[in-house]
Amino acid sequence: MPSTLSNPLRLGLRQERVISPQCLVIFGASGDLTHRKLIPALFELYLQRRIPSEFGIVGCARRPWTDNEFREKMKVxxxxxxxxxxxxxxxFSNYLFYEPVDLQQSDHVVRLSKRLNEIDKKQATHGNRTFYLSVSPNFYASGCKALKEAGLLDDPKKSRLVIEKPFGRDYSSAKKLNKIVQSCAEENQIYRIDHYLGKETVQNILVLRFANTIFEPIWNRNYISSVQITSSETVGVEDRAGYYESSGALRDMLQNHMTQMLAVTAMEPPGKFEPEAIRNEKAKVLQASKLADENEPWNCCIRGQYGEGGNISNQLKGYRQEDGVNSNSTTETYIATKVFVDNWRWQGVPFYLRTGKRLPKRLGEIVLTFKDVPVHLFESTIINPAPNQLILRIQPNEGATFKFEVKSPGSGMKSRPVEMEFSYDESFGEPSDEGYVRLLADAMLSDPTLFTRSDEVEAAWKLYTPLIELMDNSPWKLPIYNYESMTWGPPESDQLLSKDNIFWRRP
Known part of the structure; x- marks a missing residue:
């Protein structure tokens, strides 16, 4: 691997803002997210020397652990x-502390407040705090109220509140939750996290479009025929059956991750590269978005559920055979939708969004397909030459691919498609940071650029309200199609695109 000095592209990569002295308080510290994502992200920030010596991380949960027990469990x-x-x-472990807290018990939160004051003095964090609610969504409202009543959110300059997804279950519940949270903290204190926005390629869409003159002039309905946004997972529901049965793919992935990628892809250039300017444009896109058929929304959505699959050596259960799943479950593990953005730039361009579990590849990508040339002047090695495509890879190998036609070797004038690749790992000599590294740092730096604002959340839920109402009130209009594990979802999802004479990209 080349060193920073030998690779000029890496110069200055780690010259990033150092986090100010503060205490990060993680509620739900005994949960899966803490040891899988949050503590690893904080350890990475420490290795990058972005965490100051005046720092503390306080884990909070109902389990009666001590500081040393918490440190040892995280180490394992x-x-x-x-x-x-x-x-x-x-x-790094010297920064870790633990306090048993039940957010439903006011005396626990008061005790926590006293402990934080002690840590402030010991670690010299000056009362700066970031509270991370890594708890069940059922406790978001009560948790915020408990922190407010204990006076822990009173100073908007020193206190921040990070809230995990899902933020609400539908439009009405999201509005209600926003109202409660905003009564406890000011909007500029609230950081609704979506880890997809922390991925380099999602952020790079802004640079790709607005720092290069070759892309922005053609990033519109005049040149782009369709956009596909895919997020696929090879894993099944694993140990999340309790949560997943009450959410499904729409609430778990489509409404937040997928729709945020749509917003970043379709937004207008902000007047300035400032947090609120960017979030204003994202909100406008979501407010202009609509299902392709609002009168008969079942025509623009396909739901699926994975069945058995695999092979003799690796037999996979179907969703209904998973532990904790209802044997007659109608929860979707796959969903595909067709959406339009009803504005000047994107009028008439279909956006196809799909996400699912037990698909053949772990993949996140945005595919912009350009319109065909008006006249085919050259012979091609294939019957129907493929259109130009710009493929933005979100995961696992972050980067971009541009597909275009070139002349085949030989005396004839035949064309064939080729690909031009860009990879973060290869170009910069190191993998990009995991999403939580960037987002945790930004929250502690009070930078809301990559976090969703209240109006964005509500607009996203409003977009899918017709589908949610169908699932809740008329589920027979949105049937669940079975698909074999490790295939690309139910064949019926192809119908969303075949009407426009196009197909899902098969990576």
């Missing part, structure tokens, strides 16, 4: 990441 959970960095971990 992160053993693979710590390997070879034992000295650094021992230093």
């Amino acid at each position: 959970k992160l053993s693979n990441k710590i390997s070879g960095k034992e000295t650094e971990w021992e230093q």
Whole structure:
């Protein structure tokens, strides 16, 4: 691997803002997200020397752990990441503290407030705090109220509140939750997190469009015929059956991750590269978005559920056979929709969004397909030459691919498609940060650019309200189609595109 000095593209990569002295308080510290994402992200920030010496991380949950027990449990959970960095971990672990807290018990929160004051003095964090609600969505409202009543959110300059998804279950519940949260903290204190927005390629869409004159002039209905946004997972429901049965793919992925990618792809250029200017444009896109058929929304949505699959050596259960899943469940593990953005730039351009579990590849990508040339002047090695495509890879190998036609070798004038690749790993000599690294840092830096604002959340829920109402009140109009595990979803989803004489991209 080249060094920073030998690779000019890496110069200045880690010259990033250092987080100010503060205490990060994680509610739900005994949960899966804490040891899988949050503590690893914080350890990475420590390795990057972005965490100051005046810092503290306080884990909170109902389990009666001590500071040392919390540190030891995190060490065991992160053993693979710590390997070879034992000295650094021992230093980092000094930042870890633990306080047993039940957010439903006011005396627990008062006790926490006193403990934070003690840590403030010990770690010299000056009362700066970021509260992270990594708890069940059922406790978002009560958790915010408890923090407010204890006076922990009173100073908007020193206190921040990070809330995980899902933010509400539908439009009305999201509005109600926004009202409660905003009564406890000012909007500029609230950070509704969506880890997809922390991925480099999602952020790079802004640079790709607005820092290069070759893309922005053709980023519209005059040159682009369709946009596909895909997020696929090879895993099944795993140990999340309790949550997933009450959410499904629409609430778990489509309404937030997928729709945020649509907003970043379709937004207008902001007047300035400032948080509110960017979020204003994203909100406008979502407010202008609509299902392709609002009168008969079942025509623009396909739901699926994975069945058995795999092979003799790796037989996979169907969703209904998973532990904790109702044997007659009608929860979708796959959903595909067709959406239009009803504005000047995108009028008439279909956006196809799909996400699912137990698909053949772990993949996140945005595919912009350009219109065909008006006249085919050259012979082609294929009957129907493929249109130009710009493929933005969100995961796992972040980067971009541009597909275009070139002349085939030989004396004839035949064309064939080729690909021009860009990879973050290869170009910059190191993999990009995991999404939570960037987002945790931004929240602690009070930078809301990559977080969703209240009007964005409500607009996204409003977009899918017709589908949610169908699922709740007339489920027979949105049937669940079975698909074999490790295939690309139900064949019926192809019908969304075949009406426009196009197909899903098969990576």
